[in-house]
Amino acid sequence: xxxxxxxxxxxxxxxxxxxxxxxxxxxxxxxxxxxxxxxxxxxxxxxxxxxxxxxxxxxxxxxxxxxxxxxxxxxxxxxxxxxxxxxxxxxxxxxxxxxxxxxxxxxxxxxxxxxxxxxxxxxxxxxxxxxxxxxxxxxxxxxxxxxxxxxxxxxxxxxxxxxxxxxxxxxxxxxxxxxxxxxxxxxxxxxxxxxxxxxxxxxxxxxxxxxxxxxxxxxxxxxxxxxxxxxxxxxxxxxxxxxxxxxxxxxxxxx
Amino acid sequence: xxxxxxxxxxxxxxxxxxxxxxxxxxxxxxxxxxxxxxxxxxxxxxxxxxxxxxxxxxxxxxxxxxxxxxxxxxxxxxxxxxxxxxxxxxxxxxxxxxxxxxxxxxxxxxxxxxxxxxxxxxxxxxxxxxxxxxxxxxxxxxxxxxxxxxxxxxxxx
Numbered sequence: 001x002x003x004x005x006x007x008x009x010x011x012x013x014x015x016x017x018x019x020x021x022x023x024x025x026x027x028x029x030x031x032x033x034x035x036x037x038x039x040x041x042x043x044x045x046x047x048x049x050x051x052x053x054x055x056x057x058x059x060x061x062x063x064x065x066x067x068x069x070x071x072x073x074x075x076x077x078x079x080x081x082x083x084x085x086x087x088x089x090x091x092x093x094x095x096x097x098x099x100x101x102x103x104x105x106x107x108x109x110x111x112x113x114x115x116x117x118x119x120x121x122x123x124x125x126x127x128x129x130x131x132x133x134x135x136x137x138x139x140x141x142x143x144x145x146x147x148x149x150x151x152x153x154x155x156x157x158x159x160x161x162x163x164x165x166x167x168x169x170x171x172x173x174x175x176x177x178x179x180x181x182x183x184x185x186x187x188x189x190x191x192x193x194x195x196x197x198x199x200x201x202x203x204x205x206x207x208x209x210x211x212x213x214x215x216x217x218x219x220x221x222x223x224x225x226x227x228x229x230x231x232x233x234x235x236x237x238x239x240x241x242x243x244x245x246x247x248x249x250x251x252x253x254x255x
Numbered sequence: 256x257x258x259x260x261x262x263x264x265x266x267x268x269x270x271x272x273x274x275x276x277x278x279x280x281x282x283x284x285x286x287x288x289x290x291x292x293x294x295x296x297x298x299x300x301x302x303x304x305x306x307x308x309x310x311x312x313x314x315x316x317x318x319x320x321x322x323x324x325x326x327x328x329x330x331x332x333x334x335x336x337x338x339x340x341x342x343x344x345x346x347x348x349x350x351x352x353x354x355x356x357x358x359x360x361x362x363x364x365x366x367x368x369x370x371x372x373x374x375x376x377x378x379x380x381x382x383x384x385x386x387x388x389x390x391x392x393x394x395x396x397x398x399x400x401x402x403x404x405x406x407x408x409x410x411x412x
Contacts, residue, residue, distance in 0.1 A: 047263075050266070154273070
């Protein structure tokens with residue numbers, strides 16, 4: 001019986017967190033129009049989450065594209081269809097790897113930073129101090145970070161994907177000798193606007209999910225050193241799992 | 256002041272790179288960007304079997320893509336497939352007795368519609384139908400026909 005009760009309790013607490021997070025998102029969305037007026041704060045956060053993630057995103061994108069081309073070449077060469085390498089690499093990057101890998105990197109690089117920053121502000125009672133000065137920490141601290149993440153994510157995905165295709169070209173065309181003309185023309189013949197849209201749509205959804213989880217975990221963290229640490233860990237785990245689940249759902253819906 | 260300037264510069268660089276990447280993806284990796292928006296006209300054709308033809312498949316003439324397949328539907332009365340093609344308005348001098356056939360691009364390639372020019376002096380216009388069509392070659396049918404022929408030859412001997 002106690003197992004059942006524990007299961008029920010954890011399910012109830014899961015529902016509570018889910019509901020709390022949904023209400024949190026609703027509040028953020030309601031504050032968004034006025035939050036965008038304080039543009040400088042948002043720009044600062046786009047810099048923190050986006051510009052500072054550039055290097056890791058670009059290096060990862062390059063190598064993901066390169067390994068994709070290497071594996072793809074090996075596989076396609078068995079069917080004598082190396083010419084399809086451009087299509088295979090571009091579709092995989094645009095539709096799946098770009099958004100998903102970027103979201104996972106984003107959780108590790110920017111999500112943890114957001115969660116621990118907000119959590120530490122809470123632990124050191126900076127948020128309470130703001131409330132005492134009649135400054136709403138939701139609007140002053142949480143909202144700009146959330147918006148910064150939401151804006152940065154699609155741009156990061158686009159950069160990751162473009163660099164990835166460059167990496168695939170580097171390995172496929174320059175190293176393995178696939179014909180450059182068919183590499184690009186096959187890609188252009190087979191990639192349509194729908195696929196680009198799928199990638200951009202995914203990146204927007206993942207951006208909202210990853211940023212929401214990060215700021216939520218930070219804001220709801222226990223105000224202790226241990227609590228902040230747990231919030232950071234939970235951010236990465238929750239983001240990874242929810243991004244992968246969302247990815248499946250979006251793919252199934254758009255296919 | 257110095258600090259906000261580096262922040263702005265970094266953010267600007269980041270946003271610029273992002274937009275450039277998005278531009279690259281939408282224009283360089285996709286074919287025919289912006290083509291379908293202009294003036295185009297629709298023609299239909301009926302096929303007994305469309306094989307693996309899908310919407311957005313290219314419609315080509317002499318190997319050049321001049322349009323896209325817009326819709327494929329099954330006609331319950333005539334029991335065949337009705338394919339609607341959207342052809343770029345620039346190519347408005349296609350004879351109305353042209354022939355449409357479903358072809359396959361390479362071994363792994365997708366299927367597309369190839370138009371073969373006819374000899375009529377009248378041109379295809381919006382809403383016209385192409386009467387001369389050739390269905391997709393279904394590999395299974397081809398193989399079964401080949402096997403049937405083989406066994407018939409064996410019997411003759």
